[in-house]
């Protein structure tokens with residue numbers, strides 16, 4: 312079961328929101344509706360799932376409805392239509408008390424402008440939510456302390472938040488959100504106010520934290536590079552609608568329209584696409600235990616001048632060339648006596664950009680292994696260069 316199931320979610324702003332929503336024509340134009348009815352369509356008919364432990368990114372131009380959508384997920388916005396099922400419960404139907412419990416226990420939000428309490432110190436900012444929840448002072452501080460070291464702010468407990476740089480402020484924001492141990496973390500442009508280097512640091516920090524914490528994260532950004540770096544899947548919004556949902560790879564390979572394609576032109580594809588997407592099948596394999604004659608035979612049959620040598624589990628052991636194999640056959644040696652073992656091997660999820668320095672050093676195509684360490688493909692220098 313997905314952690315969050317959003318179905319036909321709509322949010323219309325204005326006094327007759329329900330009526331306006333019901334009377335919308337399928338291909339309505341937001342600007343026309345606003346002019347005619349004075350109602351803004353924030354989100355229209357959005358449906359998607361967020362899996363437990365997933366980082367789900369929403370991207371779109373300014374005004375496309377990203378904030379409106381994420382604010383529905385903790386009911387800061389009351390949806391005009393549709394449902395939001397979290398752990399099997401429709402939170403759109405929640406009453407006040409249920410909502411308060413939901414916000415306190417299940418979710419936390421990190422804001423673009425940090426939204427810290429400026430008169431309180433760092434530790435108090437992080438502990439504040441816990442104290443409100445009724446956690447004892449001692450436990451609140453212990454937890455807050457723990458979170459601060461997790462986000463790299465040890466030693467700043469007593470500092471005033473006003474003294475901190477933007478990046479540090481957002482670390483406090485993140486620590487505060489995590490202190491509650493929420494299952495769902497909502498982040499609306501959380502890194503957008505930071506300058507590029509600090510921003511990259513924070514992205515890295517979040518990836519590191521997420522490896523450990525495995526929260527369900529909905530992350531909003533207008534930066535496609537950030538979206539593709541962080542997102543397991545990405546939803547693209549345009550004029551209140553979600554126009555495409557997919558993994559970064561899927562979206563790059565198949566942008567559904569010009570709007571999406573325009574987003575993706577800014578992407579450095581080699582930093583998003585894994586080796587898996589450009590590898591080819593090794594031309595010729597030979598078993599370690601087979602003799603040089605078998606290897607020669609295989610190479611001739613495949614019309615190639617080298618073969619990848621694997622063991623019974625398909626783990627790569629080396630490469631043998633036609634000349635190596637001939638020599639071994641003449642001198643009655645085994646394949647392992649003559650094979651080359653200096654093969655560069657990478658994991659199939661390695662990003663293409665990371666191969667560039669390796670390819671320069673390697674006389675052979677780079678070998679690619681799967682999760683079990685089995686040889687699953689090779690990447691030639693030409694394949695790498697043609698993707699740069």
Ligand SMILES: Nc1ncnc2c1ncn2[C@@H]1O[C@H](COP(=O)(O)OP(=O)(O)OP(=O)(O)O)[C@@H](O)[C@H]1O
Pocket residue numbers: 324351352353354371372373374375376377378379380533
């Ligand atoms: N409280 C509100 N009252 C009326 N209209 C609103 C309100 N909040 C948002 N809207 C409208 O809903 C639409 C979506 O706005 P939203 O803030 O969700 O966009 P966004 O994608 O988050 O943009 P940005 O990238 O600028 O943050 C806009 O047309 C906006 O004017």
Ligand SMILES: [Mg+2]
Pocket residue numbers: 377378379500
């Ligand atoms: Mg916004």
